[in-house]
Amino acid sequence: MNDIGTHAAEQPKQGDSTGLDLLACVRAATAAPSLHNSQPWRFRIAARTVDVYADPRRQLEVLDPAGRELLISVGAAVFTLRLAIRGAGHLSDLKLFPVAAEPDLVARVSVGRPMAPTPAAEALVAAIPHRHTNRWPFARSVVPxxxxxxxxxxxxxxxxxxxxxxxxxxxxxxxxxxxxxxxxxxxxxxxxxxxxxxxxxxxxxxxxxxxxxxxxxxxxxxxxxxxxxxxxxxxxxxxxxxxxxxxxxxxxxxxxxxxxxxxxxxxxxxxxxxxxxxxxxxxxxxxxxxxxxxxxxxxxxxxxxxxxxxxxxYGRPATATPRRPLAEVLLPDDWEEP
Known part of the structure; x- marks a missing residue:
């Protein structure tokens, strides 16, 4: 599969001058998996960037006292955000922990130059709404x-x-x-x-x-x-x-x-x-x-x-788990970490 980009209450629709709908990309990111479907992430949308924050209020203290699985969950959302931007026809730039004084600011994803998505990227984008954890028996067929x-x-x-x-x-x-x-x-x-x-x-x-x-x-x-x-x-x-x-x-x-x-x-x-x-x-x-x-x-x-x-x-179709509305995970532009 080809790379998707480069590394380094509902709100109104937010985009940029190129017509990219970053709100839709964030909505796709919220479909990422998380421990116990805790969805421990928050997002702040600017003109051409999305900041992705860990939400420590949703950390599972018994299972995950160090926050390792919390950050794995946030990382899954970061990848899905990058993928959604790539599927919308743009490269992206990723910076992890861009502000040392804000440890909960996990990633800053910036929109890069336009580039048509590859068929591989489009296939992954199409898979986003169909990815579900499957807790049912699988067929005895060997995975090729x-x-x-x-x-x-x-x-x-x-x-x-x-x-x-x-x-x-x-x-x-x-x-x-x-x-x-x-x-x-x-x-x-x-x-x-x-x-x-x-x-x-x-x-x-x-x-x-x-x-x-x-x-x-x-x-x-x-x-x-x-x-x-x-x-x-x-x-x-x-x-x-x-x-x-x-x-x-x-x-x-x-x-x-x-x-x-x-x-x-x-x-x-x-x-x-x-x-x-x-x-x-x-x-x-x-x-x-x-x-x-x-x-x-x-x-x-x-x-x-x-x-x-x-x-x-290979298993039977799995049931989707619910997702919180965007209003609960979007941060205002003037939000400051306490």
């Missing part, structure tokens, strides 16, 4: 090698590494993931946090609705996040998931805040590339949420810090 290589190439283009687990390492990763899931489920604060982000309330613009939860894994192979933890087990059917899932580990060369944002950009490019290939995906974050388990997945000597585990395959 060329499809796997496209996913690995997508990660490389954003400075990350995507490694496919072989049968032995897959078993190890799944066992570690199950152990991490058991550790998390044993914590009362974790269960309470999970309950806050799983709500049956109609009209909620964030969190994970029960329609997106999926069934239990009858074989107990995959640690699908148990958003129904506080619901009676009989409310959810059990199903046999694929016994030999395709498991991939996304890693970065470092483990700084910049690396976390880069991991988010790589993750979203991978997910959209998978969607473009009619593949379903499930981020499995439990093993990277327990430090001791994450260390086992990290190869410091090789310079690879594990950031996310992914399950990839």
């Amino acid at each position: 090698a060329d499809a796997v290589e496209r996913l690995a190439d997508a990660a490389r283009r954003e400075g990350a590494t995507l490694t496919v687990a072989n049968p032995v390492s897959r078993t190890t990763i799944l066992n570690l993931s199950q152990e991490a899931d058991r550790v998390l489920r044993s914590k009362g604060l974790y269960r309470a946090e999970l309950a806050r982000w799983t709500s049956p309330r109609e009209g909620r613009g964030d969190g994970v609705p029960m329609t997106a939860v999926g069934p239990w894994d009858a074989l107990e192979i995959l640690p699908i996040r148990d958003f129904g933890l506080l619901q009676p087990r009989l409310d959810r059917a059990a199903a046999e998931f694929e016994p030999y899932p395709t498991i991939m580990v996304l890693s970065t060369d470092g483990d700084t805040r910049r690396d976390w944002v880069s991991a988010g950009q790589a993750l979203q490019r991978v997910l959209l590339t998978a969607t473009w290939q009619n593949l379903s995906t499930t981020p499995i974050s439990q093993p990277v949420e327990i430090p001791a388990v994450r260390r086992l997945l990290t190869d410091i000597r090789a310079g690879r810090w594990a950031q996310m585990v992914l399950r990839v395959g």
